[in-house]
Amino acid sequence: xxxxxxxxxxxxxxxxxxxxxxxxxxxxxxxxxxxxxxxxxxxxxxxxxxxxxxxxxxxxxxxxxxxxxxxxxxxxxxxxxxxxxxxxxxxxxxxxxxxxxxxxxxxxxxxxxxxxxxxxxxxxxxxxxxxxxxxxxxxxxxxxxxxxxxxxxxxxxxxxxxxxxxxxxxxxxxxxxxxxxxxxxxxxxxxxxxxxxxxxxxxxxxxxxxxxxxxxxxxxxxxxxxxxxxxxxxxxxxxxxxxxxxxxxxxxxxxxxxxxxx
Amino acid sequence: xxxxxxxxxxxxxxxxxxxxxxxxxxxxxxxxxxxxxxxxxxxxxxxxxxxxxxxxxxxxxxxxxxxxxxxxxxxxxxxxxxxxxxxxxxxxxxxxxxxxxxxxxxxxxxxxxxxxxxxxxxxxxxxxxxxxxxxxxxxxxxxxxxxxxxxxxxxxxxxxxxxxxxxxxxxxxxxxxxxxxxxxxxxxxxxxxxxxxxxxxxxxxxxxxxxxxxxxxxxxxxxxxxxxxxxxxxxxxxxxxxxxxxxxxxxxxxxxxxxxxxxxxxxxxxxxxxxxxxxxxxxxxxxxxxxxxxxxxxxxxxxxxxxx
Amino acid sequence: xxxxxxxxxxxxxxxxxxxxxxxxxxxxxxxxxxxxxxxxxxxxxxxxxxxxxxxxxxxxxxxxxxxxxxxxxxxxxxxxxxxxxxxxxxxxxxxxxxxxxxxxxxxxxxxxxxxxxxxxxxxxxxxxxxxxxxxxxxxxxxxxxxxxxxxxxxxxxxxxxxxxxxxxxxxxxxxxxxxxxxxxxxxxxxxxxxxxxxxxxxxxxxxxxxxxxxxxxxxxxxxxxxxxxxxxxxxxxxxxxxxxxxxxxxxxxxxxxxxxxxxxxxxxxxxxxxxxxxxxxxxxxxxxxxxxxxxxxxxxxxxxxxxxxxxxxxxxxxxxxxxxxxxxxxxxxxxxxxxxxxxxxxxxxxxxxxxxxxxxxxxxxxxxxxxxxxxxxxxxxxxxxxxxxxxxxxxxxxxxxxxxxxxxxxxxxxxxx
Numbered sequence: 001x002x003x004x005x006x007x008x009x010x011x012x013x014x015x016x017x018x019x020x021x022x023x024x025x026x027x028x029x030x031x032x033x034x035x036x037x038x039x040x041x042x043x044x045x046x047x048x049x050x051x052x053x054x055x056x057x058x059x060x061x062x063x064x065x066x067x068x069x070x071x072x073x074x075x076x077x078x079x080x081x082x083x084x085x086x087x088x089x090x091x092x093x094x095x096x097x098x099x100x101x102x103x104x105x106x107x108x109x110x111x112x113x114x115x116x117x118x119x120x121x122x123x124x125x126x127x128x129x130x131x132x133x134x135x136x137x138x139x140x141x142x143x144x145x146x147x148x149x150x151x152x153x154x155x156x157x158x159x160x161x162x163x164x165x166x167x168x169x170x171x172x173x174x175x176x177x178x179x180x181x182x183x184x185x186x187x188x189x190x191x192x193x194x195x196x197x198x199x200x201x202x203x204x205x206x207x208x209x210x211x212x213x214x215x216x217x218x219x220x221x222x223x224x225x226x227x228x229x230x231x232x233x234x235x236x237x238x239x240x241x242x243x244x245x246x247x248x249x250x251x252x253x254x255x256x257x258x259x260x261x262x
Numbered sequence: 263x264x265x266x267x268x269x270x271x272x273x274x275x276x277x278x279x280x281x282x283x284x285x286x287x288x289x290x291x292x293x294x295x296x297x298x299x300x301x302x303x304x305x306x307x308x309x310x311x312x313x314x315x316x317x318x319x320x321x322x323x324x325x326x327x328x329x330x331x332x333x334x335x336x337x338x339x340x341x342x343x344x345x346x347x348x349x350x351x352x353x354x355x356x357x358x359x360x361x362x363x364x365x366x367x368x369x370x371x372x373x374x375x376x377x378x379x380x381x382x383x384x385x386x387x388x389x390x391x392x393x394x395x396x397x398x399x400x401x402x403x404x405x406x407x408x409x410x411x412x413x414x415x416x417x418x419x420x421x422x423x424x425x426x427x428x429x430x431x432x433x434x435x436x437x438x439x440x441x442x443x444x445x446x447x448x449x450x451x452x453x454x455x456x457x458x459x460x461x462x463x464x465x466x467x468x469x470x471x472x473x474x475x476x477x478x479x480x481x482x483x484x485x486x487x488x489x490x491x492x493x494x495x496x497x498x499x500x501x502x503x504x505x506x507x508x509x510x511x512x513x514x515x516x517x518x519x520x521x522x523x524x525x526x527x528x529x530x531x532x533x534x535x536x537x538x539x540x541x542x543x544x545x546x547x548x549x550x551x552x553x554x555x556x557x558x559x560x561x562x563x564x565x566x567x568x569x570x
Numbered sequence: 571x572x573x574x575x576x577x578x579x580x581x582x583x584x585x586x587x588x589x590x591x592x593x594x595x596x597x598x599x600x601x602x603x604x605x606x607x608x609x610x611x612x613x614x615x616x617x618x619x620x621x622x623x624x625x626x627x628x629x630x631x632x633x634x635x636x637x638x639x640x641x642x643x644x645x646x647x648x649x650x651x652x653x654x655x656x657x658x659x660x661x662x663x664x665x666x667x668x669x670x671x672x673x674x675x676x677x678x679x680x681x682x683x684x685x686x687x688x689x690x691x692x693x694x695x696x697x698x699x700x701x702x703x704x705x706x707x708x709x710x711x712x713x714x715x716x717x718x719x720x721x722x723x724x725x726x727x728x729x730x731x732x733x734x735x736x737x738x739x740x741x742x743x744x745x746x747x748x749x750x751x752x753x754x755x756x757x758x759x760x761x762x763x764x765x766x767x768x769x770x771x772x773x774x775x776x777x778x779x780x781x782x783x784x785x786x787x788x789x790x791x792x793x794x795x796x797x798x799x800x801x802x803x804x805x806x807x808x809x810x811x812x813x814x815x816x817x818x819x820x821x822x823x824x825x826x827x828x829x830x831x832x833x834x835x836x837x838x839x840x841x842x843x844x845x846x847x848x849x850x851x852x853x854x855x856x857x858x859x860x861x862x863x864x865x866x867x868x869x870x871x872x873x874x875x876x877x878x879x880x881x882x883x884x885x886x887x888x889x890x891x892x893x894x895x896x897x898x899x900x901x902x903x904x905x906x907x908x909x910x911x912x913x914x915x916x917x918x919x920x921x922x923x924x925x926x927x928x929x930x931x932x933x934x935x936x937x938x939x940x941x942x943x944x945x946x947x948x949x950x951x952x953x954x955x956x957x958x959x960x961x962x963x964x965x966x967x968x969x970x971x972x973x974x975x976x977x978x979x980x981x982x983x984x985x986x987x
Contacts, residue, residue: 054829080831092826094819096886096934104812105819109831111812115840118811119804129811154596154934174830301721362925368720369664370928373881376666377920380874384914498870502729509722537748540740547729554722555714 005067007032007178007209008053013062014233015045015052022048024233026062028211030178035200035210037220037241040230041254046213047089049230050180053211054086055079066178081109085176087167089183089213095156099147099166102155103139106173107132132173139173142199161192172203179203181212185219197223221245229253266536271413273535274528279419279488281527282426286481287504288511288519289433290474296450296514297470298364303375304355305478306501307382312348312479313492314386316340317397320486324398333402337487340402344479352475353468379498386494394493397486418488425484429477430520436473437516446470450514499543503530506550512560522561595884596934602889603806612799615645619788620781638791640903645794646856648895651879652801652888653848658877659886659933660814661841662821664720666873667711667727670734671704671846673867675853677738678703680766680863681759693772696854704850707734708843716838728870735868739763765864769857790859797855798892801848805888817841818886871913878920884933893932 008030015023023045051057055076064071117125227244229237231253294302319340363371406417437443449456449466511522534542590601622634678700682691715726742762744753777783808814819827883890
């Protein structure tokens with residue numbers, strides 16, 4: 001278990017939609033090199049947390065710090081520049097762009113090239129484009145045989161699992177410090193799920209810190225260093241996978257009070 | 263200042279007259295937007311076609327000296343033809359041009375709607391008349407002019423205002439007090455869920471188009487009676503202004519569209535009277551931008567389903 | 571290319587053509603945007619007036635000038651269509667005030683190169699003025715409007731186009747606001763309904779080396795073709811660069827683009843302003859070509875005309891935009907007697923294209939299906955059957971998911987330990 005410095009520190013995070021409190025005073029810390037899973041029943045507010053971290057939504061209260069830098073209030077595209085990349089629960093690849101172009105989009109925030117540069121073949125632009133193309137190769141290393149053959153195909157022609165892979169490769173190309181994965185194994189068959197578990201581990205081995213939302217418990221148990229359980233917008237349990245699953249509050253949250261006491 | 267005080271009531275009355283027309287057309291934008299989230303660009307041209315239908319009926323009756331038809335009946339006939347014709351036109355447009363694109367990306371039906379708008383304009387221009395057509399309103403409606411202190415307004419202006427307001431009240435009652443109205447509101451809120459609830463969404467959409475277009479057609483009749491002249495381009499600018507009114511009131515919100523229409527009419531009239539008639543439209547446009555920037559959800563920014 | 575020792579075997583060539591033909595619009599586009607196709611195309615296009623002149627000189631046919639004028643008109647619309655394709659096809663922004671920027675460019679040039687304000691700027695001085703003025707207007711509309719949703723942008727730009735037309739018509743006299751007159755009595759900025767006449771043509775050499783004297787119409791045809799080539803080159807470079815990818819990404823999925831660090835407002839504004847400036851420069855060339863700037867340059871029908879070129883050609887396709895421009899400029903000249911029906915036909919073609927072939931003739935971007943990829947419920951219900959067959963058999967609705975995860979806690983042996 002890695003005990004690196006805190007990469008992500010969330011303190012007192014809250015978000016209300018009208019009368020509904022989706023997230024209420026949440027504290028989360030993710031340390032360098034960790035794989036932390038965020039689990040909980042539907043409507044627990046997990047995806048809202050991701051949206052708050054990545055700047056899609058603005059928190060009502062609280063702070064989100066990445067390596068000590070406050071992110072709350074920054075627009076989404078700025079937050080990406082600070083080192084957070086994410087995937088979406090309902091996969092959001094760019095359908096009309098090819099797989100390669102999708103992954104190149106990941107390099108957008110750390111490459112510099114303008115409109116004038118690209119029409120004049122400016123050396124800086126050429127260099128930036130070359131670096132971006134090289135990053136595509138690095139990013140698909142993990143999926144080599146799965147994506148390589150499809151690199152020049154538009155993303156809407158891909159299978160569901162390949163769209164997931166493209167989305168993850170795109171996030172990797174953004175060279176994030178923290179990767180947010182929203183249900184990476186949803187809709188995958190058991191074989192693909194095992195593959196995904198290996199993939200998440202190898203991404204961590206590359207030095208990434210990962211926070212993920214996942215419903216499939218065996219996968220969560222297998223890959224997580226720590227598990228955080230949410231229900232109704234609050235954290236109800238946190239700890240090692242083993243510790244969390246025996247927590248009665250967790251079972252109750254999933255199955256309701258009767259099942260827990262029965 | 264004296265000039266302002268003396269002329270203010272007159273400009274206000276002019277503005278309300280104009281505004282009630284905007285409101286009538288704005289209702290159509292808001293209804294269709296509320297149900298389909300689609301900006302029906304051709305709506306202003308449906309209004310124009312309604313006006314031409316009424317002008318055609320009026321012209322036929324007057325020129326053939328159908329003396330047996332009393333004026334009141336003639337006007338009623340104009341309205342009936344315009345409402346029915348415009349309503350069916352709206353339904354036809356939906357069926358032919360919009361339904362195939364209903365599940366498309368937002369821009370697709372918008373582009374088609376531009377095509378429909380241009381089609382209606384060119385069709386009227388080519389097949390009916392490229393020049394303004396006169397409506398023999400003096401043979402149909404008494405040309406009484408009311409003088410109240412120093413405010414002057416013709417009877418047709420009063421008819422325009424009163425009928426427009428009456429129709430708005432009727433529509434409001436239909437949407438908020440009838441079973442079909444609640445089906446419309448359900449569809450506006452969540453089309454998919456409405457389908458699951460057993461609502462025939464296609465029928466709701468057709469009826470919405472009919473209602474919206476019929477109101478626009480009625481607006482066309484009232485315009486023709488008041489201003490005695492119609493032309494193929496009349497729906498264009500009015501359509502944009504009515505849409506502006508709908509946005510000001512909060513698009514999708516029926517009562518918002520009524521208030522927005524009246525507000526915009528008064529604003530336009532006051533600007534025209536006291537600031538510059540030359541740049542009247544520019545100010546209307548600036549009002550649209552200002553509202554969109556400061557309060558993009560409009561003054562009463564609630565969806566169709568909520569009561570204003 | 572020229573360094574290749576032996577050309578491909580003829581049989582292989584037909585094979586290659588057949589393969590391209592069978593690869594569908596995406597392949598056609600790719601084939602047609604290769605330098606090996608585009609360079610000969612522009613060279614041939616530039617040579618057409620010379621061929622026409624040669625035929626005229628050597629036969630009884632007269633019409634070289636007439637046909638060159640038609641083609642110049644066609645090239646001008648092609649420039650506009652390519653510029654509109656940038657903003658609509660790439661960036662997905664419905665700019666219905668597009669043609670107003672063409673008008674603004676023509677008037678900006680006319681004001682600094684005619685007797686209207688007694689200014690006679692040479693081209694090198696007028697060009698920056700035209701660019702600056704169209705850019706200023708583009709920012710004036712774009713900065714507030716591009717923060718709005720797509721359909722609001724459409725109505726704001728449409729309103730902008732109408733207002734510009736009104737202003738052009740009204741500014742033949744000094745503006746009066748609330749009883750105050752701005753400017754001297756005789757102020758006539760735009761010439762009202764008459765427009766501005768006797769605009770200076772560019773000061774260009776009357777004859778070129780090798781070609782001898784070049785008549786006005788042929789010179790401007792070449793200017794339009796040259797500008798079109800430049801625009802097409804820039805578009806192709808941009809499309810395959812960081813900028814172009816960002817545009818298409820925003821069009822495809824704005825939220826995902828933001829999540830990848832794309833400043834969506836900035837890139838929208840870039841696309842909007844760049845296409846406006848190109849339209850403005852085309853307007854300037856047109857004013858110098860026909861010596862006039864007309865209020866008709868602002869006609870909304872003109873916007874629709876350019877729109878149909880782009881949409882019939884295929885959104886996002888440069889060869890498509892050029893094809894569209896050819897289809898909608900050349901036949902109308904041949905069918906002058908039906909000119910009254912022009913917009914009727916255009917509107918019918920526009921509707922029919924949208925309903926029956928929304929991706930256009932050469933387009934790869936289908937505007938029709940809502941391409942919201944993925945999503946558990948949506949994927950199962952809304953995607954095409956081809957996609958559904960690729961799905962794993964797991965029904966992955968949220969309900970099933972909840973059951974699965976809840977079940978996992980109780981039943982999974984690992985979980986129970």
